[in-house]
Amino acid sequence: MRLRLPLVALVALALTAGIAQATIRPVRAADGPLLARKATYEEKVAESVAQRLTRKHVNVRCGPLGVPGARWPNGVSGITLFGPSGPAGYALLLPEVCAQLISFRSAPGAYDPRACTDSECLFAVEKAAFAIQTVTHESYHLLGCMNEAKVECYGMQSIWYAATKLGASVEVAQTLARFYLTEMYSHRRTSTPAYWSAECRDGGTYDLRPSSHSWPS
Numbered sequence: 001m002r003l004r005l006p007l008v009a010l011v012a013l014a015l016t017a018g019i020a021q022a023t024i025r026p027v028r029a030a031d032g033p034l035l036a037r038k039a040t041y042e043e044k045v046a047e048s049v050a051q052r053l054t055r056k057h058v059n060v061r062c063g064p065l066g067v068p069g070a071r072w073p074n075g076v077s078g079i080t081l082f083g084p085s086g087p088a089g090y091a092l093l094l095p096e097v098c099a100q101l102i103s104f105r106s107a108p109g110a111y112d113p114r115a116c117t118d119s120e121c122l123f124a125v126e127k128a129a130f131a132i133q134t135v136t137h138e139s140y141h142l143l144g145c146m147n148e149a150k151v152e153c154y155g156m157q158s159i160w161y162a163a164t165k166l167g168a169s170v171e172v173a174q175t176l177a178r179f180y181l182t183e184m185y186s187h188r189r190t191s192t193p194a195y196w197s198a199e200c201r202d203g204g205t206y207d208l209r210p211s212s213h214s215w216p217s
């Protein structure tokens with residue numbers, strides 16, 4: 001366990017060097033077939049998380065994002081489509097994000113960073129946290145928010161909730177959210193500053209639960 005921090009730092013640097021969650025883009029005619037087909041099992045799992053967060057009927061599809069820089073796990077991992085009057089009700093996730101959500105749901109207890117003893121395990125936890133964050137992040141875009149720093153912060157505060165909806169215990173879910181904060185979010189200040197804010201903290205402007213001092217859950 002003593003190795004944990006240096007290992008985490010190395011892994012985190014590898015993953016966050018080019019991390020960008022996703023921005024938003026207009027719906028295009030070429031999106032038609034993907035948006036029209038029925039949701040797969042993986043897509044239904046992602047939709048269930050997004051719908052619980054947004055309390056809206058939203059559609060999630062796993063496939064190409066249609067933007068440069070889409071790459072797993074160190075590029076754009078999800079995108080929300082916007083029409084002329086706001087969100088079109090669709091988010092697209094890279095297939096790897098969807099597969100990761102299924103893996104997490106099949107064994108949430110295996111993604112507890114406290115149990116990791118090597119970098120391979122920590123990398124698996126990072127990918128799970130990043131996949132869950134992709135869904136929570138896109139969920140706030142689906143609600144119409146376009147400010148990336150705010151969306152990223154709100155998404156991080158919802159990791160624990162999404163993780164519990166995927167079957168994790170509250171303890172593992174909160175640990176995973178804390179892991180995202182310390183090992184991934186903190187790097188955004190320099191790696192992707194548009195996704196970072198000094199107000200994303202306990203008591204900050206972006207704190208969704210100002211009366212609670214548990215952070216970021």
Ligand SMILES: [Zn+2]
Pocket residue numbers: 021022023024137141148151
């Ligand atoms: Zn975004």
